[in-house]
Amino acid sequence: MARVVVDVMLKPEILDPQGQAVQRALPRLGFSGITDVRQGKRFELEVEGPVDAAALARIREMAETFLANTVIEDFDVRVQS
């Protein structure tokens, strides 16, 4: 059993109200020195069988068509060590 992680983040040019809300709150909480915050999603998938090239390709397709909306989001797929 292996774990594959898919990170989905809004594209850099897209407004990220969630990240902005966090960033605006930080100084009030006494945290300084953070110049930008982006908030995205992290999926942890438990995969049955070997995570070979074919399996990764399928997961990448899944990320592209389902986990992310590529009109506004980028994604990244990787096997967790």
Next chain:
Amino acid sequence: MARVVVDVMLKPEILDPQGQAVQRALPRLGFSGITDVRQGKRFELEVEGPVDAAALARIREMAETFLANTVIEDFDVRVQS
């Protein structure tokens, strides 16, 4: 400028309806072989200045008190290479 990533996931014993919804949808979309899905949050922080031990400690505190609710969530902080 360095990037620090904070991953926040629901604790394993807490029900994750979002992950479950994703998992339930997968067979319908023709994806098999995924035995479990968990969905969490990923924060990307742009940090000013060097990310030394002190900076990381501050970010860990921020994650503990603010980015995650440790009643139900675990978090993980790491510098992105």
Next chain:
Amino acid sequence: MTARIGVVTFPGSLDDRDARRAVQLAGAEPVALWHRDKDLRQVDAVVLPGGFSYGDYLRAGAIARFSPVMETVIAGARDGLPVLGICNGFQVLCESHLLPGALTRNDHLHFVCRDQRLRIENATTAWTSSYRPDQEIVIPLKNGEGGYVADERTLDMLEAEGRVVARYLELNPNGSRRDIAGVTNEAGNVVGLMPHPEHAVESLTGPGLDGLGFFTSVLKRLVNA
């Protein structure tokens, strides 16, 4: 002298006007409190209303908890100030650790707005003494993150100590553990409730008058105090 009940407005609070109206209809004087002011203007009790404070983008209530007004509310609550958190207010109270547990995304993942039947299980708190024990009431419920969760030990403790204030009947609308709709702290002065009693104070605009009791309860308590 009429009791003064403060209603906090955070940026993104939505049901603050409604909470003030309910306070008024219950016979008390509503006092608007602003999130940036630490001063509670000598109110006798505080309502944290529903809404999406600071957009609720991180977690519902997570940012509001750190606002100046909450510093005073948290301190006051520890000293016995009656505090009612409705919906987003409940989330703020959990984030502030004034109440145990947390509120998570509804199990069906949709926002839900419905008239909800509840049973009042603890009619001795500052906010529920107008009800009969086990009284059934119908008040609106509307939330996207209303699933009450806590670990088993906490849930057992809450039940053993009678700190479950209200439970969902007929249908659990959001996947809350053990059908919990509201809880109280040990002292019974702080109550968090997911459904909205302030929307059931006029027959014209709500499903009935069942919500008024929360506001008359605290009045009774203040008069007797």
Next chain:
Amino acid sequence: MTTDAGTASERVSTTIDTVKRAVDTPGLAQPWAELGLKRDEYDRIREILGRRPTGAELAMYSVMWSEHCSYKSSKVHLRQFGEKAPPSDALLVGIGENAGVVDVGQGYAVTFKVESHNHPSYVEPYQGAATGVGGIVRDILAMGARPVAVMDPLRFGAADHPDTRRVLPGVVAGVGGYGNCLGLPNIGGEVVFDPCYQGNPLVNALCVGVMRHEDIHLAKASGVGNKVILYGARTGGDGIGGVSVLASETFADPSAAGTRPAKRPAVQVGDPFQEKLLIECTLEVFREKLVVGIQDLGGAGLSCATSELASAGSGGMRVELDSVPLRDATLSPEEILMSESQERMCAVVEPDKVERFLEICEKWDVLATVIGEVTDGDRLEIHWRGEQIVDVPPRTVAHEGPVYQRPYARPVWQDALQADDPAKLSRPGTPEELREAVLSLVASPNQASKSWITSQYDRYVLGNTVLAQPEDSGMIRVDEETNLGVALATDGNGRYAKLDPYTGAQLALAEAYRNVAASGATPLAVTNCLNFGSPEDPAAMWQFAEACRGLADACLALGTPVTGGNVSFYNQTGEVAIHPTPVVGVLGVIDDVTRRTPMGFTGEGDLLFLLGDTREELGGSAWSEVAHGHLGGLPPAVDLDRERLLAEVLVAGSRDGMLDAAHDLSDGGLVQALVESCLRGGLGARIVLPEGTDPFVALFSESTGRAVVAVPRSEELRFTDMCRARGLPATRIGVVDGDSLDVQGQFSIGLGELREASESTIPALLG
């Protein structure tokens, strides 16, 4: 865009396309075609300016002269709404402003408008729908009103089509996500499924706001020296949509290549929290009378706001574009002018009030920046990095765009469609077949309960919702002391409009009007969103022309002026246009909301009356669709005098306490209305159809001008006398009774079975 050779340093300076440079380089090739302009439009711009436009000017003209902003194809038809407007004392602000304003008495004014966000909602359903709500709310806010409710007329492809599963939940979550977070109750809307909307869903959003008469604000910049303040979100590269996506590529500054996002996204992301702050902040600056003129930033962003404010005002305007707070420092001036970033407003403020204005913005955490001022000229001048990049007469940008007389022609297939009469369709004959037909009607996606959708919307917030979905109209209490209120309904039946667009538009109006009256309010005014195919297709253009003519004629007949609206063209998948879909919203007023008439049967023993006449009218009916998948023949006839009379009776009956319930008849006819009222109130009905009628026609025909009412026995005489005196047919058809719908001599269906049929369909498809 520059072809000039030169050294690197020269190139940096020459990439700013200044007015001076435009004068000096008259022959420079410009990307007008890529920006969606026609040759003659570009020539006209050159003629207006007496030179070639700068890049920034070209950007402004191209977005403002687009179909969406200029109404160039629809203008000649929309004119009728003004020309044929019925005399009305209620209209305080008419067509032409952000939204019309209606006097509802006691010093209150109400503003309301419906707009489309169809195409973005297909691309990104959640954000498309969310920003649709955000945009219409800002329009209402810009009039000076507090927004008090929203509605969402929606159209999707076939209910069982896989893509509907993608689009619908996203749209609904977006409408709810934005509206719920703003704290605006959703009080009604529509959900219609039809394969014609498969690749082109319709997402229309309506907002209604309330203000005192003296609070009305207009979008105009006057008073030399007054400051122009941009406030709200930062300006980003997102939402440079449609035509302008191309534009941003075209304007790409080669010297900045690699440092800027590769592509400007066409999708806008909404931030409802920011908008909530914008609302509260704006209402506070209104309260302190700090604003001379105000404009929301919607389509065409700053291009639109600055040119419209300057155009409507008395002087000119100068803007320093460098002052605009940016989310993305690499934006070019053209992009800043075209960006459709959400949650922004533009206000004109007297200099001595600026400080207070900024203070209030700070209180609400709203970013506010002075970006320019009103000048005594008649030009709109925009500067960037110390250079002048725009110098135009603002009227030519905002209000004097091109106007087209598009050719239109009745489509060749119209006759055949109308000749395809539903009379030939096989009908249920036996009681058992009738019973089955009722159940399949009630369970069909278009007639089934929409509570899976509407329960995702907050209908309680603000505490003034008197009626909300599934009631005939949404009703909001305006004054808590006097109980003054308003009611709103939206309707539109694309099937009817396809059969006959003139009548179809009138039917949409008649239905919304009837819905408002059924709840006890007097209809006052109209808004509309006209969703059609391509204006370049003579058939679609004919449908549009016919619908406008029909609506204008009907508004005159009913005495309800059009106060504003929106046109959405190019709704088609490939070459195939959607059904012409005029969506009409009607606003009514009610002096005492405690007198409202709900739709549910709750009075055991109440007498049921059918008001109006029933003819055999099944063209475009719900039955023909559900039973046969058929669309043909003629839609039901419209009788506007009868609608007026019916409304008078419904309003009088409500005011004088003669009605326990009322429900208008529309899709699905009498039987659908009875089922809905039974399920809503939780009581059944015993129905005796009038002698000599065909039970199928009586139950399923969709004749207009009808309603069913429940009258307490004590009021029977008074009510029937009133109907007789006024000449409205009122047929007693039964009583409220028991726990089934019992059509005597035909069939009986338990409420449980009906509820199951009605409520399980949508969750089964989408849940």
